[in-house]
Amino acid sequence: MEEKEETMNISSYDQDLQHKTILVGDSSVGKTSLLVQFDQGKFIPGSFTSTVGIGFTVMLLGDSGVGKTCFLIQFKDGAFLSGAFLATVGIDFRNKVVSVDGLKVKLQIWDTAGQERFRSVTHAYYRDAQALLLLYDITSKTSFDNIRAWLTEVHEFAHQDVVVMLLGNKCDVASGRVVRTEDGESLAKEYGIPFMETSAKTGINVELAFTAIARELKQRSASPDERKFQLNQYIESQKKRSGCCGL
Known part of the structure; x- marks a missing residue:
């Protein structure tokens, strides 16, 4: 009975997530205040800084x-x-x-459930993402082996021009490593996507991953036909500077 109830809740949650409302209108008409009132049930007096004009969604x-x-x-x-x-x-x-180069770029970052039972929920959001950060755990061979399946889903559900980056997380746990850095590099090269190892615990390459994505998306939006910024080259140059996680 309990399992049935959970399934019903998930189904209902799935439906709710697929409805979106977008606030549009001139600057200073009160869109942010309206959102805060709805979200928190209160009005915050004083002036808001205008919402950032350029923004992207990262999943x-x-x-x-x-x-x-x-x-x-x-x-x-x-x-x-x-x-x-x-x-x-x-x-x-x-x-x-x-x-990014003096321009403020707003990133809306979606954190998704990794369990199979929530895939129908996350699939509905692939098309709205401009960039995808695909993570595996360097201490889990299974999470690395499943990357190909994730990339298949990306190919099926995401936009054709979506920016994809592969990240080997938990690189601070050297004693538990089961996936070699070379394996991550090889897989990324096979799919033609940038790669780096990261640590959510120590912060290694976390900022770099998002900064690189922001730079790439900004460049695409500014001049889609003129690609001066090279994502792979930027990442490699920054990794050599830091020299962290054995990179």
Whole structure:
């Protein structure tokens, strides 16, 4: 009985997530205040800084337990959540504004559930993402082996021009490593996507991953037919500078 009730809740949650409302209108008409009133049930007096004019959606994908939520929190708040916590249910998101060549770029980052039972929920959101960060755990061979299946889903559900980056997370856990750096590099090369190893715990390459994505998306939006910025070259140059995680 309990299992049936959970299935019904998931189905209902799936339907709810596929409805979206977008606020449009001139600057200063009160869109942000309206959203805050709905979300928090209160009005915050004073002036808001205008919503950032350029923004992109980035989606985190990968098996449950690879560290997607910790990865996002490390980037958003510069903190690591130690200890066990509940797996993400369906979709969660955070916003962060980064500076790219003096321009403020807003990233809306979607943290997705890795469990199979929530796939129908996450599939509905693939098309709306401009970039996908695909994570595996370097201490879990299974999470690495499943990357091909994730990439198949990306090919099936995501936009053709979506930016994809492969990340080998938990590179701080050297003693538990079962996936070699070379294996990640080889797989990324096979699919023609950039790759780096990261640590949600120490912050290694977390900022770099999002900054690189923001730079690529900004370049595409500014001049889609003129690609001066090379994502792979930028990542490689930054990795050599830091020299972390054995990269």
